[in-house]
Amino acid sequence: xxxxxxxxxxxxxxxxxxxxxxxxxxxxxxxxxxxxxxxxxxxxxxxxxxxxxxxxxxxxxxxxxxxxxxxxxxxxxxxxxxxxxxxxxxxxxxxxxxxxxxxxxxxxxxxxxxxxxxxxxxxxxxxxxxxxxxxxxxxxxxxxxxxxxxxxxxxxxxxxxxxxxxxxxxxxxxxxxxxxxxxxxxxxxxxxxxxxxxxxxxxxxxxxxxxxxxxxxxxxxxxxxxxxxxxxxxxxxxxxxxxxxxxxxxxxxxxxxxxxxxxxxxxxxxxxxxxxxxxxxxxxxxxxxxxxxxxxxxxx
Amino acid sequence: xxxxxxxxxxxxxxxxxxxxxxxxxxxxxxxxxxxxxxxxxxxxxxxxxxxxxxxxxxxxxxxxxxxxxxxxxxxxxxxxxxxxxxxxxxxxxxxxxxxxxxxxxxxxxxxxxxxxxxxxxxxxxxxxxxxxxxxxxxxxxxxxxxxxxxxxxxxxxxxxxxxxxxxxxxxxxxxxxxxxxxxxxxxxxxxxxxxxxxxxxxxxxxxxxxxxxxxxxxxxxxxxxxxxxxxxxxxxxxxxxxxxxxxxxxxxxxxxxxxxxxxxxxxxxxxxxxxxxxxxxxxxxxxxxxxxxxxxxxxxxxxxxxxxxxxxxxxxxxxxxxxxxxxxxxxxxxxxxxxxxxxxxxxxxxxxxxxxxxxxxxxxxxxxxxxxxxxxxxxxxxxxxxxxxxxxxxxxxxxxxxxxxxxxxxx
Numbered sequence: 001x002x003x004x005x006x007x008x009x010x011x012x013x014x015x016x017x018x019x020x021x022x023x024x025x026x027x028x029x030x031x032x033x034x035x036x037x038x039x040x041x042x043x044x045x046x047x048x049x050x051x052x053x054x055x056x057x058x059x060x061x062x063x064x065x066x067x068x069x070x071x072x073x074x075x076x077x078x079x080x081x082x083x084x085x086x087x088x089x090x091x092x093x094x095x096x097x098x099x100x101x102x103x104x105x106x107x108x109x110x111x112x113x114x115x116x117x118x119x120x121x122x123x124x125x126x127x128x129x130x131x132x133x134x135x136x137x138x139x140x141x142x143x144x145x146x147x148x149x150x151x152x153x154x155x156x157x158x159x160x161x162x163x164x165x166x167x168x169x170x171x172x173x174x175x176x177x178x179x180x181x182x183x184x185x186x187x188x189x190x191x192x193x194x195x196x197x198x199x200x201x202x203x204x205x206x207x208x209x210x211x212x213x214x215x216x217x218x219x220x221x222x223x224x225x226x227x228x229x230x231x232x233x234x235x236x237x238x239x240x241x242x243x244x245x246x247x248x249x250x251x252x253x254x255x256x257x258x259x260x261x262x263x264x265x266x267x268x269x270x271x272x273x274x275x276x277x278x279x280x281x282x283x284x285x286x287x288x289x290x291x292x293x294x295x296x297x298x299x300x
Numbered sequence: 301x302x303x304x305x306x307x308x309x310x311x312x313x314x315x316x317x318x319x320x321x322x323x324x325x326x327x328x329x330x331x332x333x334x335x336x337x338x339x340x341x342x343x344x345x346x347x348x349x350x351x352x353x354x355x356x357x358x359x360x361x362x363x364x365x366x367x368x369x370x371x372x373x374x375x376x377x378x379x380x381x382x383x384x385x386x387x388x389x390x391x392x393x394x395x396x397x398x399x400x401x402x403x404x405x406x407x408x409x410x411x412x413x414x415x416x417x418x419x420x421x422x423x424x425x426x427x428x429x430x431x432x433x434x435x436x437x438x439x440x441x442x443x444x445x446x447x448x449x450x451x452x453x454x455x456x457x458x459x460x461x462x463x464x465x466x467x468x469x470x471x472x473x474x475x476x477x478x479x480x481x482x483x484x485x486x487x488x489x490x491x492x493x494x495x496x497x498x499x500x501x502x503x504x505x506x507x508x509x510x511x512x513x514x515x516x517x518x519x520x521x522x523x524x525x526x527x528x529x530x531x532x533x534x535x536x537x538x539x540x541x542x543x544x545x546x547x548x549x550x551x552x553x554x555x556x557x558x559x560x561x562x563x564x565x566x567x568x569x570x571x572x573x574x575x576x577x578x579x580x581x582x583x584x585x586x587x588x589x590x591x592x593x594x595x596x597x598x599x600x601x602x603x604x605x606x607x608x609x610x611x612x613x614x615x616x617x618x619x620x621x622x623x624x625x626x627x628x629x630x631x632x633x634x635x636x637x638x639x640x641x642x643x644x645x646x647x648x649x650x651x652x653x654x655x656x657x658x659x660x661x662x663x664x665x666x667x668x669x670x671x672x673x674x675x676x677x678x679x680x681x682x683x684x685x686x687x688x689x690x691x692x693x694x695x696x697x698x699x700x701x702x703x704x705x706x707x708x709x710x711x
Contacts, residue, residue: 085658087349124513126435128426146420147413150431152352154513158656161349162413164342170413251657253516261525262513263428269505269528270433276498283380283494290382 036117040136041182042204042236043191044211045110047248048221049198052080052096052108056190056199060092060112063178063189083249086112087161088173092190097248107241109248110190110199112175113138113159114228115236116258123259124154129172136204136236137177145172156232156251156258177236207238214240233257305388307692309456310554314689318553322678329675332668333410341413344668350656351663353411358650359673360407363643364400365438365507366535370546371397371445372500373539379493386562388695391452392550393543395693398445399680405442407676408435430509437503444496451489454482456691504535511649519653520590521604526580527649533577538642540566540573541615541635548632550694553685559695564625567634571619574638578612603644603652611641 054074061068066089080096092112099106119138122130129144130151140160147170151160163170178188186192191199200207211226227245228235231253239245246252269275336344347354370393377383378390409415421435461475508531511518524530544563551558585591594601615637624630651663665673688694 083658085349120513120515123428124431125426126429126431127420127424128429129424144420144424145414146417147415148411148431149352149413150429150510152349153511153517153654156515156517158350158517158658162341162352164345164347164349165340167338167340167343170340249658251516258515259428259513261515262430262509265509265512265525265528266428266430266433266506269502269509276502279501280494280498283376283497284490287380287382287490287494290380294382294384 035132035134037134037136038205040134040204040236041177041201042115042136042207042238043188044200044202044207045237045239046198046200046214047107047109047239047241048105049196050094050108050110051196051198052077052094052106053195054079054094055193055195056110057090057092057094059189059193060175061090063181064091064176066090086159086174088163088171091173091175095249097243100243104242107243107248109239109241109250112190112237113177114157114231115175115177116156116232117234117236118232118257118259120154120156120232120258121151121160123263124150126150133179135177135179135182137179137182139176139179140172140174142171147172154258156253158251204236204238211238211240230255233260305559305695306698307388307391307452307695308698309692310689310694310696312554312689314686319682319685322682325678326675326682329672329678332671332675335668336410336672337415341411344666344672346663346666346669348661348663350659350661351654353650353654354663355647355651355665355669355673356407356411358647359643360676361404361411362507362510362650363646364404364407365504366531366538366642366646367542367639368397368400368404369500369504369535369539370542371400371539372497373536374543375448375493376497379490380497386566388559389543389547389562389566391693391695392546392688393539394445394448394452395684395687395691396542396546398442398449399683399687401438401442401445403676403680404438407672410672430506430513434503434506434510437499437506441496441499441503444492444499447485447492448489448496450481451485452691452693454478454485458482500535501532505529505532507531508649511653514654517654517656518649519593519600519655520588521585521593521600522649522653524584524588526584530577530580530584533573533580534642534645537570537573537577538638540570541638544631545635545639548628548635550688554688554694556694556696558628560626560628563628563631567619567625567631568622570634570638571616574612574616574619578608578616581608581612600652603648607641607644607648610637611644612638615641 055071058068058071058074060066077096083095084090084093086093092110094108094110097107097109115132115136115138117132119130119132122128122132122138125145126148127144127146129141130138131141132138147162149160149162149172151172152158152162160172160174162172178186178190181188187201188199191201200210202210208226208229211229215222215224215226221242222240223242223244225241225245227239227241227250228237233256239250241248332344341347345354345356374386374390374393378386409418412418421432422439426432458475458478461471461478463470463474505528508527508529512523512525512527515523544566547563548558550556594605615634618624618630618634618637621630624634
C-alpha cells in the first residue's frame with residue numbers, strides 16, 4: 001500500500017515537472033530578443049550647433065498627429081525658463097542651459113527616447129509590448145500593453161510617459177524614432193526639419209566615428225565624451241557637447257546594460273526551471289518522509 | 301484536549317461598532333474605486349510620469365503579498381513537516397492568504413491603465429520580465445489557494461445544501477458534486493499544497509527583483525542584487541507573526557481563549573528566521589558599504605533605521621525572550637512590530653527608495669489612493685469575519701463528544 005502511494009506520488013510529481021518545463025521552454029522562445037543589427041541606425045546630436053529653435057518639437061507633433069500650435073508659436077523662448085521633460089503630449093522637448101560666462105553661448109539639448117541597444121523597457125514589459133527593431137528603434141505595441149507602467153519604472157532615462165488623464169485605453173507615449181517614416185525611407189521628422197543640421201541620421205557605427213573625429217578636430221569645442229556610446233550598453237542616439245554632460249542634466253549612468261542584473265537574477269532563479277522543480281521534489285520528499293514516520297509511530 | 305479542538309463556524313452577531321466603522325471605510329474605498337474607473341488614474345491618484353508607481357503597488361500589492369505569507373509558512377509547517385498540532389492554525393492562515401491574494405489581484409487590476417487587459421500576460425509572454433514572473437506565480441498561486449480552500453466548503457455544505465424555492469431541484473446535484481470534489485481533492489491535495497509553497501517562494505523572491513531594474517533610480521540603501529533573497533527571508537519571517545497576530549485578534553474579537561501553547565511555540569520559531577534576515581541585511585550593508593548613507597540624516601536614512609531597529613531588532617529581542625513569548629501581550633507586540641517592519645520595508649523599497657533623476661513634485665499618496673488602500677484593508681477584515689462565521693475555520697473547544705465526519709453530514 002505504502003509502495004503504491006509512493007509510486008503514485010512520484011508519477012504525479014514527474015507529470016507536474018514535465019508540465020512546468022514544457023511551459024518554460026516555450027516561455028524562453030517567446031522572449032523578445034535584442035536585435036543588434038550591424039546596420040542599425042542612430043542620430044548624432046551636436047548640442048554645440050543647436051540654436052533652440054524648437055522646430056523639431058513642432059515636426060515631431062505633426063508627424064505623430066498630436067495637437068500642436070502653429071509653428072510661429074515655437075519662436076517663444078520663455079519656455080526655456082524651466083526644465084521640461086517629454087510627456088504624452090510632446091515626445092521631444094528642447095531645454096536651454098544658460099552660458100557660464102558672457103563669451104559663451106547657451107547650450108540647447110533636445111531630449112527624447114535614447115533607443116538603447118539593450119532597452120530596460122523591452123526587458124521589463126510584462127507582455128512584451130516593447131521591441132527593439134532591426135533599424136535601432138525601440139517601439140511599443142498598443143494592442144499588447146496593459147498599462148502597468150513598469151517600463152517607466154525601468155527606463156534609466158525616465159522617458160516613457162503615460163496618459164494618466166485618460167480613463168479608457170490610456171497609452172504609453174515616447175519617441176518611436178519615427179518608425180513609420182523611416183520604414184518608407186524618410187528621415188525622422190526632427191532630423192528632416194532641423195535648420196542647423198544639429199541632428200545627423202545615419203548608421204550608428206559611422207556616427208560614433210564621426211563623433212570622435214569631431215572631438216579630435218575641435219578639442220576646444222567638445223568635451224571628450226560621446227554620450228550614449230557606452231552608457232547603459234550603448235544607445236542609438238548619441239550626443240556631443242561643450243560641457244560635462246552632468247551639467248546638462250544627463251543622468252550619470254554606467255556601461256552595463258540596464259536590464260543586465262535583473263535578467264541574470266531572473267534566469268538564475270529560473271535556470272531551465274531546475275531550481276523550482278528541485279524545491280518541489282525536496283518538499284515532496286520531506287512531506288512523504290514525515291508522513292511515513294507518522295504512520296510507523298502510530299502502528300508501534 | 302487537542303482532539304477536542306475542532307474548526308467550527310462561529311455564531312456571533314456580525315454587526316458590532318468596529319464592524320460599522322470598517323464598513324464606512326470600505327464604502328469610501330469603493331467610491332474612490334468607482335471614480336478611478338470612471339475618470340482615470342490621474343483623477344484619483346498623485347501618480348505622474350516621474351512617479352509611475354504609488355501605494356497601490358507599494359502597499360496593496362507588495363506588502364499585501366508579503367503579509368499573506370502566513371498561508372505558505374503554516375502550510376509548510378502543518379502539512380509538509382506534518383506538525384499536526386498546528387493544524388488548527390492552518391485554516392485561518394489559509395483564509396487570510398486567500399483573501400489577501402484576492403485583494404492583491406484586485407489592487408493590481410485597479411492600478412493597471414488598461415485593467416480589462418489583465419489577462420494579456422496569460423498569452424503574451426516575456427520570460428525576461430520579472431513582472432511577468434511575479435504576475436504568473438501570483439495568478440497560479442491564487443488558483444491553488446482557492447483549491448486548498450475547497451475542502452472547507454465541502455465540509456461545510458455536504459449534506460446541508462438547501463437552496464430556497466425553485467432552486468430546490470439543484471440540491472441533490474450540488475451535493476453530489478461536493479461529495480465528488482471532496483473525494484478527489486483528498487487524494488490530490490498534496491500536489492497543490494507543495495505547489496503553493498514552491499510558488500510562494502518563487503514570487504516572494506521575485507517581488508524583490510522587481511525594483512532592481514530601476515538601477516540608479518533606487519536608493520543604494522535598498523538597491524542590492526540580493527533583494528530577492530531579502531524579500532524571501534522577510535516574507536518567511538513575517539509568516540508566523542501574521543498568524544499569531546490574527547489568532548490573538550480573532551480570539552479577542554470572538555471572546556475565545558487564545559491557544560497560548562501553540563502560539564508561544566510558533567513565536568519561538570520567529571527569532572531564528574528574523575535573525576537570518578537581519579544578518580543578511582546587515583551583511584549586505586557592510587559588503588556594499590552603504591552604511592555611509594546613514595551618516596546623512598534625512599527621511600530616507602531615518603526610515604531605513606526605523607525599518608531595521610523597530611521592525612527587526614526590537615521584535616527579535618522580544619521573540620528571543622522565553623518569558624515574553626509566553627504572554628499574549630509580548631507575542632502581540634512582537635508580532636505587530638515584525639508586521640510593521642515588513643510593511644515599512646515594502647513601502648521603502650517601492651516608494652521611498654524610488655528616486656527618479658528628473659522630478660518636479662515629490663510623490664505623496666492622494667486622499668483617493670489612501671482611501672482605496674484603507675477601504676480594501678477594511679473589506680478584507682470584514683470578509684474574514686464573515687467567512688469565519690460561515691465556514692468552519694477557527695477551532696473552538698468541543699464540549700460535547702465530537703461526532704464523526706459522516707454522521708454530521710447525515711450520509
